[in-house]
Amino acid sequence: MATVAATQPAERRKTPIYLQLYPQVLLAIVLGAVLGYYDPKLGVALKPLADGFIQLVKMIIAVVIFLTLATGLGGMRNLKAVGGVAWKAFAYFLTFSTLALIVGLVVANTVRPGAGMNVDPATLDPKGVADYIAKSHDQSVVGFLQAIIPKTLVGAFAEGDILPVLLISILFGLSLAMVGERAAPVVDMLERVGEVVFKMVAIIMRAAPVGAFGAFAFTIGKYGLGALVKLAALVGTFYLTAAVFIIVVLGAVAWASGFSIFKLIRYLKDELFLVLGTSSSEAALPSLMVKLERAGCPKPVVGLVVPTGYSFNLDGTNIYMTLAALFIAQATNIHLTLEQQILLLAVAMISSKGAAGVTGSGFITLAATLAVVPSVPVAGMALILGVDRFMSECRSLTNFIGNAVATIVVSRWEGGLDRDVLAAALAGPSGGLAAPEPVDEPED
8 A cells, every 4th residue: 555655646647737736726716716806796606516515525425424434434343443543533632622622712812903992882784793692503512412313314314514414423333343354345335335325426526616616706706805904803813723734733633643734734635725715624534534545544434533532623623613702792892801801612512513514604613602601792703704704714614624633643542543644645746636647648
């Protein structure tokens, strides 16, 4: 396996840059932003391009998770190891999600991006955020836990929700492992189906530039650059805080685990541009799982940690929640005591665990948090509604990188990380966006 991984970068250097997906996605982002700026009406009308691409990816995510986990767990003979992976993953998630919340709280108190706005809470119109407030009522802990259990075995795949699919996949994979050798033909069949499905993923990913073009055209056309300028202090503070968290905190974790955060970012640059363009980390979930397996992470760990992390390890969303909540309080001249801020952090720690890595979920979770902390007016979310879309990209990017780091770290803790393969993967150029290789033209 190490030999194959080491030779892949050399083969990929033959690919012309214009056929690589990340330059195509980057160009699509630029063109979409220009179109949205000069023709906002047309830009808004192109939203179905982004929605259609994300829907294509979400269509296949449930199957990818099921096949990865079922074949990975089905081939295991030490079932206790599965519980070990789960406990280590959740310990990691809890630690760094809490740390992200604290970082957002500290930065908000230090920089105070909302100070001086002097907004009267009575003048705020909650109508613009009414839909988000209504959706936030479904974010209760009990409701969230009940939603993990699907009504029927196939219902989870029909709905496409990650956690119910994850539950079924784990149960099915464990059942295969417990049956043992008699289940070997089933595992073999699923592996063959997996090859076809991942080729299907590669075909879908070729439409990534179209989705990124539509998404950015809509964002600029709908909200414009004016809203971004008005609340530049908040947006800039959030982006800088997320960058520091990735480079310093996650960088230290990566260094302690024997790899470079910068090399990991370069390895995943294709996926990161896709996340940036679509404002959704789910758009790159199947490709992330492929890339992490290529980088030496065991399939069972990838199949368990990545999908679970998409709901429980949202570093970017957590930074955003405490930072945005304190921004609203500062903008409306509401002083929060230390006790109130600790309460805010505790509530956010719980409510954030039900957020999925899709566009708008951070805003909904923020509404759920503020609804429990009456000191900060929920209507104050109207202040940041115009720029939330711009911050959504940063949330998704940070969440995505955080889950990639988590998977490698848990793989190392489990003793299953192939360090030679990881070093070879990170030392070379990006492994591609799980896209089919272009056919080399015959030389004249």
